[in-house]
Amino acid sequence: MYQPEIEAMDREQLVSQQLESLRRTLARIQERNPDYHRRLGSVQPGDVSSLENLAGLPFMDKDDLREAYPFKLTCAPKEDFVRFHMSSGTTGTPILNPYTKADVDQWGEIMARCYAAAGVGAEDVVQITPSFGLFNGGFGFHYGATRLGSFIVPIGAGRSTLQLQFIEDLGTTCLTAIASYPLRLIEVAREEGFDWRSTNLRVGIFGAEVWSDEMRGRIEEEMGITTYDIIGMTETGGVGMGIDCEDRSGIHVWEDHYLVEIVDPVTGRTLPDGERGEMVVSTLTREGLPLIRFRTRDITSVLSRDRCGCGRTHLRIARITGRNDDMIKVKGINFYPQQIESLLLREPGVGNDYLLTIDRVAGADRLEIKVEVQNPGDDTLAGRLARILRDFLAFNADLELVPLGSIERPPGKAVRVVDRRK
Numbered sequence: 202m203y204q205p206e207i208e209a210m211d212r213e214q215l216v217s218q219q220l221e222s223l224r225r226t227l228a229r230i231q232e233r234n235p236d237y238h239r240r241l242g243s244v245q246p247g248d249v250s251s252l253e254n255l256a257g258l259p260f261m262d263k264d265d266l267r268e269a270y271p272f273k274l275t276c277a278p279k280e281d282f283v284r285f286h287m288s289s290g291t292t293g294t295p296i297l298n299p300y301t302k303a304d305v306d307q308w309g310e311i312m313a314r315c316y317a318a319a320g321v322g323a324e325d326v327v328q329i330t331p332s333f334g335l336f337n338g339g340f341g342f343h344y345g346a347t348r349l350g351s352f353i354v355p356i357g358a359g360r361s362t363l364q365l366q367f368i369e370d371l372g373t374t375c376l377t378a379i380a381s382y383p384l385r386l387i388e389v390a391r392e393e394g395f396d397w398r399s400t401n402l403r404v405g406i407f408g409a410e411v412w413s414d415e416m417r418g419r420i421e422e423e424m425g426i427t428t429y430d431i432i433g434m435t436e437t438g439g440v441g442m443g444i445d446c447e448d449r450s451g452i453h454v455w456e457d458h459y460l461v462e463i464v465d466p467v468t469g470r471t472l473p474d475g476e477r478g479e480m481v482v483s484t485l486t487r488e489g490l491p492l493i494r495f496r497t498r499d500i501t502s503v504l505s506r507d508r509c510g511c512g513r514t515h516l517r518i519a520r521i522t523g524r525n526d527d528m529i530k531v532k533g534i535n536f537y538p539q540q541i542e543s544l545l546l547r548e549p550g551v552g553n554d555y556l557l558t559i560d561r562v563a564g565a566d567r568l569e570i571k572v573e574v575q576n577p578g579d580d581t582l583a584g585r586l587a588r589i590l591r592d593f594l595a596f597n598a599d600l601e602l603v604p605l606g607s608i609e610r611p612p613g614k615a616v617r618v619v620d621r622r623k
């Protein structure tokens with residue numbers, strides 16, 4: 202499924218193809234949705250002579266897509282829709298992304314490409330643990346694996362004991378999951394005396410959450426697998442917009458389908474390669490809900506546009522280090538929860554779960570960090586962690602070491618932060 206004629210294409214050719222696809226997408230919007238076209242300042246596709254012209258168009262964000270519920274920004278007749286997926290916002294109006302048949306095909310293609318980059322093919326047994334439903338994960342992994350002709354284990358979310366049984370009995374070689382789910386599986390495996398090394402599992406494809414390099418290392422060590430970090434979201438057409446490769450030198454974004462810009466989250470100014478900022482995505486081949494300059498809120502940077510060690514030429518971005526929305530400000534200090542995660546998980550004896558609770562007491566911010574450890578009575582570890590956290594935060598957090606398994610594990614995505622100030 203590796204397609205060198207596309208994935209290792211000469212960049213000049215790739216960029217000219219992107220420009221052509223961008224014009225086609227703008228023409229589609231102009232033709233199918235006059236309101237959407239007006240939003241873009243009634244830009245004429247023929248006037249876009251280079252990709253740099255994109256910077257003259259307005260941004261769109263999640264709120265715009267929410268206000269467009271259900272079909273105000275769509276660019277295909279309703280009878281062409283075959284399905285939709287929905288983003289799991291915490292409250293309020295959801296974001297719908299309706300897919301045409303061509304959109305489903307596009308999704309299958311990029312997902313097959315992602316599997317191939319992870320070394321997964323027809324001979325593999327692929328266990329799909331994200332849910333099949335409104336969340337895009339389950340179906341995305343399903344379409345890609347169907348293209349490859351892999352043996353699919355479509356178990357969906359939860360049922361950890363059965364997950365382990367299938368890994369063993371069906372000879373699962375590739376596990377796909379929301380990034381925090383492997384931690385739950387590891388816990389259940391420990392309780393049940395499950396031996397990862399006796400299984401055929403060799404690849405994990407995880408995403409949909411920000412997971413630190415330290416967390417990644419622990420999962421790989423415990424399960425005895427190689428993991429791949431996959432990106433994509435409901436708004437862009439689901440999981441599969443990009444993935445890292447065996448070279449581990451950044452996440453390739455499939456640029457024949459997606460155009461990526463990195464902008465300053467405050468000023469909106471386009472940032473040069475290497476600088477960290479918010480990823481902005483324009484879709485180049487989507488029909489149902491094409492996006493022009495969609496602000497993802499994900500913080501990353503362009504690492505390279507040079508040919509990768511794997512041979513691919515599609516640009517590489519850094520692993521997502523945080524989401525704009527996740528940024529925490531305590532006592533005037535800004536940080537991402539994953540930065541705390543990295544610091545904690547570097548220490549031996551520290552478990553995989555932690556919880557940050559922020560409160561305001563007598564007008565002052567207070568940060569409590571609860572972290573699971575093997576031995577909560579280990580004063581040396583407590584002292585060391587307190588020092589490390591103080592060096593990073595420049596203030597004292599209330600650190601509490603708690604026994605493994607004592608922090609509540611809600612179903613679905615992991616909860617790492619509770620901010621009581623809001």
Ligand code: ZN
Nearest residue numbers: 446448509511
């Ligand atoms: Zn590569």
